[in-house]
Amino acid sequence: MFLTQESQDAQEYLIERGMIDAKQLEPQRAESVPIAVQARAAGLCIRAGVRVRNSGLAAAGQQHRDTSLGDFVAKCASADHQATVGEECDVIRAALSGTSLVESLTSVAEATLLDAADTFEDSTAGWCLENTARNFRPVERWRADMAGEFVMLPRGGTADHSDVAANVARYRGVDRYAKQLVVGEEDLLGDRLELILSAVRWIVRGALRLRPRLVCSLLLSNPTLADGNALFDFSSHGNDFSGAGSALGVPGLTQAMTALAKQCGTDSQGKAFPLDLHGAYIVVPESLRLTGLSLVESLGGVASGLTVRSDSRLDLGVTNPISGETHEGSATRWYLAAPASSASGIEVVYLNNRRQPTLRKSALTDGQWGFCWSFKHDVGAGVLDYRGLVRNAGV
Numbered sequence: 001m002f003l004t005q006e007s008q009d010a011q012e013y014l015i016e017r018g019m020i021d022a023k024q025l026e027p028q029r030a031e032s033v034p035i036a037v038q039a040r041a042a043g044l045c046i047r048a049g050v051r052v053r054n055s056g057l058a059a060a061g062q063q064h065r066d067t068s069l070g071d072f073v074a075k076c077a078s079a080d081h082q083a084t085v086g087e088e089c090d091v092i093r094a095a096l097s098g099t100s101l102v103e104s105l106t107s108v109a110e111a112t113l114l115d116a117a118d119t120f121e122d123s124t125a126g127w128c129l130e131n132t133a134r135n136f137r138p139v140e141r142w143r144a145d146m147a148g149e150f151v152m153l154p155r156g157g158t159a160d161h162s163d164v165a166a167n168v169a170r171y172r173g174v175d176r177y178a179k180q181l182v183v184g185e186e187d188l189l190g191d192r193l194e195l196i197l198s199a200v201r202w203i204v205r206g207a208l209r210l211r212p213r214l215v216c217s218l219l220l221s222n223p224t225l226a227d228g229n230a231l232f233d234f235s236s237h238g239n240d241f242s243g244a245g246s247a248l249g250v251p252g253l254t255q256a257m258t259a260l261a262k263q264c265g266t267d268s269q270g271k272a273f274p275l276d277l278h279g280a281y282i283v284v285p286e287s288l289r290l291t292g293l294s295l296v297e298s299l300g301g302v303a304s305g306l307t308v309r310s311d312s313r314l315d316l317g318v319t320n321p322i323s324g325e326t327h328e329g330s331a332t333r334w335y336l337a338a339p340a341s342s343a344s345g346i347e348v349v350y351l352n353n354r355r356q357p358t359l360r361k362s363a364l365t366d367g368q369w370g371f372c373w374s375f376k377h378d379v380g381a382g383v384l385d386y387r388g389l390v391r392n393a394g395v
Helices: 008-016 035-047 055-064 069-079 088-096 100-118 185-189 193-208 210-221 250-261 286-298
Strands: 129-133 139-142 168-171 175-184 264-266 272-274 281-284 307-310 334-337 346-351 358-363 370-383 389-392
Touching: 035 055, 035 069, 035 100, 069 088, 069 100, 069 185, 088 100, 088 185, 100 193, 100 358, 100 370, 129 139, 139 346, 168 370, 175 185, 175 193, 185 370, 193 210, 193 370, 210 346, 210 370, 250 286, 250 334, 250 389, 281 286, 286 307
Parallel strands: 129 346, 281 307
Antiparallel strands: 139 168, 175 370, 264 272, 281 334, 334 389, 346 370, 358 370
């Protein structure tokens, strides 16, 4: 409606965000809701503190920012040529029989979804790869050393072949997660707009938390990789340190950064070559957040090229959303990660590049008055390579 069709800019914004598919747009959605109703829906957004991205409707909505949900329901019923006389519950049922009410409130919910996503702080941003999948099958990706080193090509010679099969990492891929929110007659009758949109925000945040939950599950579970060794293994991978020297400080950081920089690939002739990795993200439990920030500041702040990412799951532990298995956290353990652009460490994958949850509306049945919003989020995560990560026990 007013967020997806009335404004071309807003429509392109939603497509870019993965909220809607350009091939599946409802061409008549805006036209099915009168502009007066759209303006009042914008007023509901403003009343609830939700950003209206269409500038024209944002201006029009200002004069309707004090509109009650009951008045809005009556306006929708009138716009759909439904009865607006009788008890308030009769007007609500009349509005639910039309299209304007559900379409308008769904657009308000979509705007709330975008706001919630915009303000979500993701502890895995920057150091986890992001990719897309076209289906729910297991994912295959090339590892960092797939191409090997370039060698001089003699005249008349043939180029070396990259051994793709030997350098492929595989993991589970995308899974679907979903939740429903029912908006019933009693919610509309009680003018529970803020409560309804608050529920939308929490559902969206729950969906977006899936990414750090999956990634932290991988960090804390230390899974076995295709080479038969754990992700973090000092003897085989050179990326796991313990003892006093692994505490978060200049000595510990130097040790971790050196280990990361020494990681090598292997070319087609079995020769090692450096991957030119450098530590850019210090990933810490919340108990070490201030320690990490102080350390980075002492090294020059932004100029140091280091960023601190903190996550309470690394303190408290996390339950894997797929298996239900719980992995214990630690108040002292921290990690150093190379930037996602230079290392294939942990990858997060989305179905068809939709990086935010999506919602759709549906009607209630069996004599129920109201409607339902169904939220889904298609996401997965897996380890591609150990060489972009270093674990430090801190003790």
